[in-house]
Amino acid sequence: MRSPHWRLILNGKSTGNVDLREAVHALRERGVQLEVRVTWEDGDAERYVAEAIEHGVDTIIAAGGDGTLSEVAETLAHRPEPADALPSLGLVPLGTANDFATAAGIPVDPLEALDLIEQHPARPIDLLNIDADGKRWWCANVASGGFGTEVTVETDEGLKKVLGGLAYLVTGISRLGRIDPIRARLHTPDFDWEGGFIALGIGNGRQAGGGQVLCPDAVIDDGLLDVTVIPELTGEVASTIGALLKGGKQGALEQVAERTRAPWVEIHAEAPITLNLDGEPVQARQFRIECVASRVRMHVHPGSHLLGG
Incomplete structure (x- = not known):
């Protein structure tokens, strides 16, 4: 052998x-x-x-x-x-x-x-296949946008070396007073949404940006994307974002999130927006994200929460 x-x-x-x-x-x-x-x-x-x-x-x-x-x-x-x-x-x-x-x-x-x-x-x-204004990208985990993306992009490399994942929380707290919603339209075969959002997650996996659990039910073998949109909020912004950054407090997320599951999603924005593709920021006005089923074979524990039944 x-x-x-x-x-x-x-x-x-x-x-x-x-x-x-x-x-x-x-x-x-x-x-x-x-x-x-x-x-x-x-x-x-x-x-x-x-x-x-x-x-x-x-x-x-x-x-x-x-x-x-x-x-x-x-x-x-x-x-x-x-x-x-x-x-x-x-x-x-x-x-x-x-x-x-x-x-x-x-x-x-x-x-x-x-x-x-x-x-x-x-x-x-x-895997996720992303068309961003005609350019192609792949992503294994989560494509994220909004507040979490800005936190990830802005977090200092030196701070990450010292604090590890806590660096994202520190950076996020420092940004809480300057969260600007991003306006866009999302379209899937069965879902249309338009407005301003402060966080967006399109998941094969469940979390991004150092522990933001944006797609709590996503699995990596169902041929579908899990899409979560957190619309712009009023006085709830700080408490909700704090819960997202720390992870685990899904009650706050569920109260405000718009969620769907689909084989593909299209995003249209008047001004360029940034999506973070597993640490790679990509800016475009239009995105089409597709779930490519069973594209690679990966070693994952059979009891993993990311595997479907």
Whole structure:
């Protein structure tokens, strides 16, 4: 029987992670052929994925945050082969927020995350495909807009290194007095909404921006987007946004949110708006976001809340 052949694509910011280094050695001692590639500049992940496929790798592991996961997933999604002909996808969460991993229940301990990949077979999951004024993007977790997006974009990298995910909360609190609603129209096959919103989540996963649970019921294998719009509010703004930033207080979210589930959603705005695609801010006046069912195969614990029944 052939030994497993894995390729780990590591975000260059995490090269000094001692726990990851020890975990890689532990898997090698078990007989897993595990090689590491480090991303340094744009295009590295695409090149490493192509190289892995050429070398007959069984599993490609994204080691980093939500952005690293989306970057590796996107390179697989670009391929002409069907999902079952491509290497499976694994994740070792090393980012500041790790929103996808948190919702999926993927351990932050590198050895435990690699154990999960070894122990549980990959299963098909969906990806988001985004057309932004004619340019194409892919997203594995959540496309978010409004207040949360501004918080994520504005949070200082140095602050994130010191405070971790708490940095998003600190930045968010500092912005509470200057929340401006964004005007747009949303359209799905069964849902139309127009007005000003302060937060928008279009989820394959459930949370973004360091713990904002915008799509509490989303799953990654149903072929549908979970869409949540939080309209502009009056005196409730501060308390509601505070609950969103801290996560978990879904009562506040449910009281004000407009929600639907759909295979695609179109967004139209008179002025350019910014959507955060797993850490990648994209600005456009028109977006069309589609759920591409079963586009990659990923190692997720079978009991994960992100898997449908």
